[in-house]
Amino acid sequence: xxxxxxxxxxxxxxxLDFSESSNFIEEGMxxxxxxxxxxxxxxxxxxxxIDGLDILPENFSSVESISQLLIKNGVLK
Numbered sequence: 001x002x003x004x005x006x007x008x009x010x011x012x013x014x015x016l017d018f019s020e021s022s023n024f025i026e027e028g029m030x031x032x033x034x035x036x037x038x039x040x041x042x043x044x045x046x047x048x049x050i051d052g053l054d055i056l057p058e059n060f061s062s063v064e065s066i067s068q069l070l071i072k073n074g075v076l077k
Contacts, residue, residue, distance in 0.1 A: 001070065005063050008041045018063070025057040035060050042066075048073045 009018045012034050024030045030038070038060065039050050050073060059069045 001067055001075070002063050004045065005066050005070075008038055008045075009063075011041070012037050021062070023061045025061045030060060038066075042070065046070065046073075046075045048075060 006018060009016075009024075009030075013029060016029050018024065018029065021027050021029055035055065035057075039055060043049055048070075050069065054069060054072070059065055
């Protein structure tokens with residue numbers, strides 16, 4: 001799961017090393033357009049639909065927070 005998330009992040013912003021960050025949003029690594037791209041990628045990859053109410057910066061601040069969002073959406077049990 002985390003490898004796929006890292007792969008999506010690398011596709012969106014290949015110039016950045018997300019493994020070195022503790023908060024993608026606070027560090028300016030992802031902006032709102034990047035988050036929309038990530039949501040589309042996650043929706044397509046996992047066959048889910050992330051609710052608009054869940055598209056909050058804190059849900060996309062780290063690989064762990066993105067993983068928790070996917071768990072919430074039923075990707076992992």
